[in-house]
Structures are given as C-alpha cells and as structure tokens.
Amino acid sequence: SASKFRWLLNDIEGARGRARRGDIAAGTIDSYLLYRLTGGAVHATDVSNASRTSLMNLRTLDWDPELLKLFNVPKKLLPEIIPSSGDLGRTQGVPGLPDGVPIAGIAGDQQSALFGQAGFDRGAAKCTFGTGSFILMNTGQDLMHSDAGLLSTVAWQLPGQKTPVYALEGGAFICGAAVQWLRDELGLIKRAPDIEKLASQVPDAGGVEFVPALTGLGAPHWDPDARGVISGLTRGAGAPHIARATLEAMALQNVDILRAMERDLGRRMVDLKVDGGAAANNLLMQLQADYLGREIIRPKVIETTVAGACFLAGLGVGIWKDTEALAKVWRADQRFPSRMGTGPRRRRLASWQQAVSRAKTAG
Numbered sequence: 001s002a003s004k005f006r007w008l009l010n011d012i013e014g015a016r017g018r019a020r021r022g023d024i025a026a027g028t029i030d031s032y033l034l035y036r037l038t039g040g041a042v043h044a045t046d047v048s049n050a051s052r053t054s055l056m057n058l059r060t061l062d063w064d065p066e067l068l069k070l071f072n073v074p075k076k077l078l079p080e081i082i083p084s085s086g087d088l089g090r091t092q093g094v095p096g097l098p099d100g101v102p103i104a105g106i107a108g109d110q111q112s113a114l115f116g117q118a119g120f121d122r123g124a125a126k127c128t129f130g131t132g133s134f135i136l137m138n139t140g141q142d143l144m145h146s147d148a149g150l151l152s153t154v155a156w157q158l159p160g161q162k163t164p165v166y167a168l169e170g171g172a173f174i175c176g177a178a179v180q181w182l183r184d185e186l187g188l189i190k191r192a193p194d195i196e197k198l199a200s201q202v203p204d205a206g207g208v209e210f211v212p213a214l215t216g217l218g219a220p221h222w223d224p225d226a227r228g229v230i231s232g233l234t235r236g237a238g239a240p241h242i243a244r245a246t247l248e249a250m251a252l253q254n255v256d257i258l259r260a261m262e263r264d265l266g267r268r269m270v271d272l273k274v275d276g277g278a279a280a281n282n283l284l285m286q287l288q289a290d291y292l293g294r295e296i297i298r299p300k301v302i303e304t305t306v307a308g309a310c311f312l313a314g315l316g317v318g319i320w321k322d323t324e325a326l327a328k329v330w331r332a333d334q335r336f337p338s339r340m341g342t343g344p345r346r347r348r349l350a351s352w353q354q355a356v357s358r359a360k361t362a363g
Contacts, residue, residue, distance in 0.1 A: 001028060001053035002071040009073065022076040028053065030106050031079040037103055039092030044080040046088075046106040047164055051154035056081065058143055058154060061164065084111075084156040085316040104316025109305050110134050110169060111155045116308030117273040117299065118330035120165075120323040125258065125269055126304070127288075129278035132218070133175035133254055137261045137269070139166045148260035149220040158315065158323075168264060170219030170257035175250050176278050178212040182246060188239045196281050199244035207232040209355035210245040212253075217359065220260040227362040231355060247281070251288040252352045258292060271295040275304040282336075290340035291348060300333040 005026055009016045018024045025035070031045040050056040050063075055073060057064035063075050082088060084107045091101040107115060110128065114136045117126040122140035127133055138155060141163045145152055150170045157164035174181075179195050182188045189195050209231045211217075216224035230242065262268055271294050278284060279302050289296040301307050311329075314320050320329070340348075 002055050002067065002073065005055075005073045005077065006071045009077075016074075019074045019077040024077065025079070026077050027079040030108075034089055034103060034106065035079075037091050037094055037097075038089040039094070041092060042089040044082045044088065046082055046084040046108075047154045047157045048084055048108040048111040049106070050079075050081045052108060058152060058166070061154070061157070082106075083159055083161070085312040086159040087316065102317055103313075105309050105312030105314075107156055107308060107312055108153075110136050111153070111167065112308030112312070113275055113305040114138065114167065114308070115156055115311055116301075116304030116306070117275065118323075118327045119273065120327060123265060123267055123269055124273075125261065126273045126275065127254055127258075128305070129175055129250070129274060129276035129284070131175065131177045131180075132171050132173050133250065133257075133276075134169070134171045135254060135257050135261070136167045136169050137258075137265065139168055139265060142166060144168060144264055146260070146264045148264055149222050150257070150260055150264060151219075156312070168261050170260065172250075172253040172257065173215045173218045174212040175253070176276075177214070178210070178246050178250065179278070181212070181214065182243065186242075188243060193281075195243050195247065196283050198240050199247050200283055201240040202244055205232075205245040205248055206237055206241045207234070208237050208241045208245040209351065210242065210249045211355050211359040212246070212249050213359045213362075217356070218253075219257050221256070221356070221360070223360050226359045229355060229359045229362050231358060247284045248287055248291075249352075250278070250284060251291050252349070254288060255291050255349065255352075256356075269294060271297055273297045273299065275299065275302045277302075282334075285334075285336045286339070289336040289338045291345060293338050293340070293342075293345055295338065296336040297332050298334045298336070300331045302333075 028049045030049045055067045085105050089103045091097050092099050114126050119138050125137040127135045143166045150168045155165040155167040179192045211229045213226040214228045217226040285296050320326050
C-alpha cells in the first residue's frame with residue numbers, strides 16, 4: 001500500500017497538501033468498507049491489514065515515523081489502527097441495513113483463514129489452496145524475522161491483548177492456476193475438478209516433473225525469472241502423467257514453504273489444516289500428506305476465511321467467550337495420514353529440488 005499511497009499523493013494535483021491538512025483520507029479495503037458502513041464516522045483498519053501496508057511498526061502496532069518519512073506519507077492521511085475484534089463501529093445510513101448494527105470483526109484474508117481454522121496455538125498452520133497457495137503459521141507472541149525468505153505479519157489482536165498474535169506467511173504464485181492452465185491452454189481437461197479423475201488413472205507421474213513457475217517462483221525461492229518446466233517426458237508419458245505431476249507440484253511447493261517455516265520456528269509441526277476450493281481434491285490432499293510427512297486435516301467448512309470473520313465478529317459481540325470456546329466449534333471433515341515412508345519421500349523431494357533448479361535456469 002505504501003508505494004500506492006505515495007503515487008496517489010504525487011499524481012493527484014493538490015493531494016499532498018490536502019493530506020497534510022487532514023482534508024482527505026486513504027487506507028486499505030477494510031478501512032474503506034468500515035468508513036462506508038459507519039457513514040463516515042470511523043476511519044480505521046485492523047492490525048492484520050495495517051501490518052501489510054509497509055508502513056506499520058509490527059512491534060508498536062502504530063504507523064512507523066521512519067517508514068512514513070521514507071514513503072513521504074502524512075500520518076493524517078491514514079486510518080487509526082485498531083484490534084481485529086471488538087466494538088469497532090456501528091452501521092449508519094447504509095441502504096438495506098438498519099442503523100446501529102455492530103461491526104465487530106476485521107482481518108486480512110489469510111489471517112482470517114487461520115483464525116477460521118482455529119489455529120490459535122503457536123505452531124498451528126493452515127494452507128489455503130486457491131489460484132495460488134497461501135500458508136500461515138502461528139508464531140504466538142513472538143515476532144519472528146525469517147531466515148528463509150518468509151514474511152512476518154500480525155495474525156490478529158483480540159480485545160485486551162497488549163501483544164498481538166504474529167505469524168509467518170509464505171505463498172506459491174501458481175497452485176490452482178496450474179490446473180486452469182491445463183484446462184484452458186493444453187485442453188487436457190474440460191473442468192478443473194476433472195484433474196483428480198485423470199491423475200488417478202496412473203499410480204505415479206512416471207518420472208514426469210512439472211514446476212509451475214509460470215509467473216516465477218514465490219516463497220521460499222523468490223525467483224521472478226524462473227520459468228515453468230515440464231521434464232522427464234518419454235513416449236509412455238501421457239495426459240494422466242502430466243495431470244498427476246501437476247497435483248504433485250502443488251503439494252511439493254507447499255512442502256518447500258512449510259519446511260522453511262519449521263526451520264524458522266525451530267519445531268516440527270504436528271499437522272496441517274487445509275481450505276480453499278482445491279482442498280476438496282482427495283488425491284491432492286493425500287499427496288500433500290505423503291510429501292510433507294504430516295497429517296492433513298480438512299474441515300467441514302472449507303471456506304474458512306469467511307468462518308474466521310464470523311468467529312472474530314462473534315467474539316466481539318460476546319457470542320463466544322474466548323478462543324477456547326471457538327476451538328470447540330471447529331469440526332474436521334476428513335483426515336489424511338501420511339502413508340509414504342521416509343526413504344521414498346526423501347528421494348521424491350530430491351527429484352523435485354532438481355526440477356526446481358532447472359526452472360531457475362530456464363529464464
């Protein structure tokens with residue numbers, strides 16, 4: 001957000017002077033929605049959204065003077081930073097809504113998903129399978145600076161918490177988008193869900209590796225020049241092998257991120273909770289469990305970003321007393337235990353790393 005604020009102030013004539021006088025305001029999506037829902041009475045953003053603007057001090061939970069100076073953004077322009085749950089405002093003048101409805105929960109999408117997965121304990125992790133894959137791991141009240149190229153963020157702050165809950169985040173740019181590519185560009189499937197049936201026609205990828213670096217590689221590699229690579233093709237390789245290699249790649253990218261998180265945290269995670277559309281793919285979930293060597297848990301409600309927002313709002317108005325009460329609400333749908341032995345897993349991960357190296361030199 002910081003660079004966008006700076007661009008707006010420089011590009012719109014007179015905007016910088018008006019910002020210094022406090023005549024105009026800017027913020028994140030949540031602050032805009034809160035401002036509109038309250039009829040302009042509240043200009044605020046929660047700590048999880050503010051932490052991703054490049055302007056908030058993650059320790060003081062306030063706009064950082066040094067960063068404001070660096071980007072030349074007046075503090076008067078920005079919203080107040082508030083907790084993620086509580087009495088955050090009331091609706092006023094919204095068509096279709098009565099005045100006075102409490103607004104009690106705000107969070108960034110990935111932080112909300114972790115909250116919706118009841119990831120309240122240090123070391124708890126979730127992976128959202130969407131167009132990309134996004135992994136968050138709860139680091140408790142420890143603000144960790146990653147040695148493995150991951151992002152430090154505020155997960156949430158509840159009423160009465162002086163210190164927020166922090167998290168490490170890592171994401172792969174291409175996850176479900178790789179399936180879309182097989183559908184739209186290669187024509188291997190007609191619908192995205194068809195990939196599970198196609199990939200299940202073979203017991204493995206037959207030596208085929210697909211590194212879906214179609215827009216570069218995300219965490220923990222951060223290589224924008226990497227390019228997608230399909231290797232190991234033979235006369236015997238067909239559409240099912242490429243489909244299976246795609247699902248394997250989706251899981252293996254996440255292993256890279258989660259192993260980096262474990263190194264940063266200095267502890268082994270027990271399991272991984274999953275959500276998002278592709279979490280409904282049973283073959284993908286089993287591959288994820290096998291390659292990670294941890295149990296994968298899919299909840300009954302896989303749209304956990306929405307669930308997290310509801311949980312935060314419910315806490316804010318007293319429907320639930322605390323996170324212990326919320327943890328009892330969360331329900332697992334299916335568990336996928338790891339079935340792969342240590343030796344085969346080690347060999348599979350080594351083959352994947354060789355493929356990633358080829359993708360890095362293909363740009």
